[in-house]
Amino acid sequence: MSELLPPPPAAAERQNRFVSDNLRRIFLQIYRIVGNVADAQDLTQEAFIKALQRQDQLKDEQKAAHWLSRIATNTAIDFLRRHGRIAYCEVDIHTESEQHSPEELVLQSEHRNYLEDGLRLLTARERAALVLRDVEGCSAEEVARRLDCSKATVRSHIANARIKLRRYMARRKR
Amino acid sequence: MTKHPSEAMLALFAAGDLGSLRRWRVERHVAACAECQVEVSEFSELCAAVPAMMEPPEISWTKLAVEMKANIRLGLEAGECVSAGRYEGPGIFNARAFAVCGSLALLLAAFLLERPTPRIEPPKAAEAAFLESSGSGIQSKTGNQSIMLLNTRARDARHVDYLASGNAMRARYVDSETGYVTVNNVYAQ
Numbered sequence: 001m002s003e004l005l006p007p008p009p010a011a012a013e014r015q016n017r018f019v020s021d022n023l024r025r026i027f028l029q030i031y032r033i034v035g036n037v038a039d040a041q042d043l044t045q046e047a048f049i050k051a052l053q054r055q056d057q058l059k060d061e062q063k064a065a066h067w068l069s070r071i072a073t074n075t076a077i078d079f080l081r082r083h084g085r086i087a088y089c090e091v092d093i094h095t096e097s098e099q100h101s102p103e104e105l106v107l108q109s110e111h112r113n114y115l116e117d118g119l120r121l122l123t124a125r126e127r128a129a130l131v132l133r134d135v136e137g138c139s140a141e142e143v144a145r146r147l148d149c150s151k152a153t154v155r156s157h158i159a160n161a162r163i164k165l166r167r168y169m170a171r172r173k174r
Numbered sequence: 175m176t177k178h179p180s181e182a183m184l185a186l187f188a189a190g191d192l193g194s195l196r197r198w199r200v201e202r203h204v205a206a207c208a209e210c211q212v213e214v215s216e217f218s219e220l221c222a223a224v225p226a227m228m229e230p231p232e233i234s235w236t237k238l239a240v241e242m243k244a245n246i247r248l249g250l251e252a253g254e255c256v257s258a259g260r261y262e263g264p265g266i267f268n269a270r271a272f273a274v275c276g277s278l279a280l281l282l283a284a285f286l287l288e289r290p291t292p293r294i295e296p297p298k299a300a301e302a303a304f305l306e307s308s309g310s311g312i313q314s315k316t317g318n319q320s321i322m323l324l325n326t327r328a329r330d331a332r333h334v335d336y337l338a339s340g341n342a343m344r345a346r347y348v349d350s351e352t353g354y355v356t357v358n359n360v361y362a363q
Contacts, residue, residue, distance in 0.1 A: 118227070135225045155186055155191060166217060166220050
């Protein structure tokens with residue numbers, strides 16, 4: 001029977017630091033693509049496990065954060081491809097900040113539903129392209145690299161996403 | 175005035191996503207077209223609002239982070255467990271080498287099963303108890319009397335190991351069908 005040895009303390013320490021340093025950023029990145037906390041949590045864990053299991057493939061440690069982002073984006077897009085659409089679900093939310101009044105909570109919830117309905121109109125790749133370009137500020141070249149497609153395709157995804165959202169907002173204003 | 179640019183062109187122009195030639199053309203048109211100026215300004219507002227739209231609801235980040243870190247550790251450990259069984263490394267650790275090692279291990283296990291087992295001989299050998307382990311279980315003998323702890327499925331089992339120390343003996347068996355491990359510990363007094 002093979003005995004499983006734990007990773008040496010230095011390696012384990014390095015892994016823990018890598019996770020702590022990047023956890024929030026990667027969670028947010030995935031959340032913005034998949035649109036709900038529960039799936040974002042599962043996919044963040046999956047992305048870190050994939051990255052740490054393949055860390056020997058990483059030649060340059062300076063690029064670790066970028067490499068991890070790419071794994072995270074692909075993990076989220078694969079998930080949306082498998083599930084077909086963005087699925088928002090109720091989550092048990094416990095806030096760490098001050099308590100809100102019931103009226104504030106209702107308004108927040110309505111506003112969130114309004115935004116989520118709009119974002120639901122986007123395809124997985126449109127949403128991913130929009131997140132990378134408009135939220136993370138990546139250049140079109142960088143988005144193309146991360147999504148593994150051409151710059152022209154990225155521009156098309158971004159334009160479609162903006163048009164859909166603008167039309168949705170215009171409809172809701174009327 | 176030139177023809178209106180497409181909605182997609184304006185959507186890209188609003189956030190500086192056009193190449194220089196197209197940007198120049200659209201810019202020239204927009205400067206002279208109030209209708210397109212409105213559209214561009216709406217797209218600009220939208221682009222500025224997108225980051226806030228994508229923010230998650232307020233969540234208990236500390237709790238979530240602790241949970242995720244624990245699950246990541248667990249996932250890595252589970253991954254190691256699975257890969258340990260199917261790893262095919264370079265060089266001498268290839269499939270052929272594993273097959274040879276496996277055969278040797280089987281031969282060794284067969285030898286161990288048939289081999290007389292180690293005995294723990296206390297100082298007064300005549301009347302004292304001693305323990306004996308075999309493929310079928312562990313036996314405690316005192317003079318002419320003996321008590322045996324039978325491992326009922328031991329004959330079909332893959333024997334794992336014996337461990338004798340002081341007045342105790344341990345034998346472990348792996349059931350060849352279910353994979354369950356049975357550990358027998360016997361202490362002589």
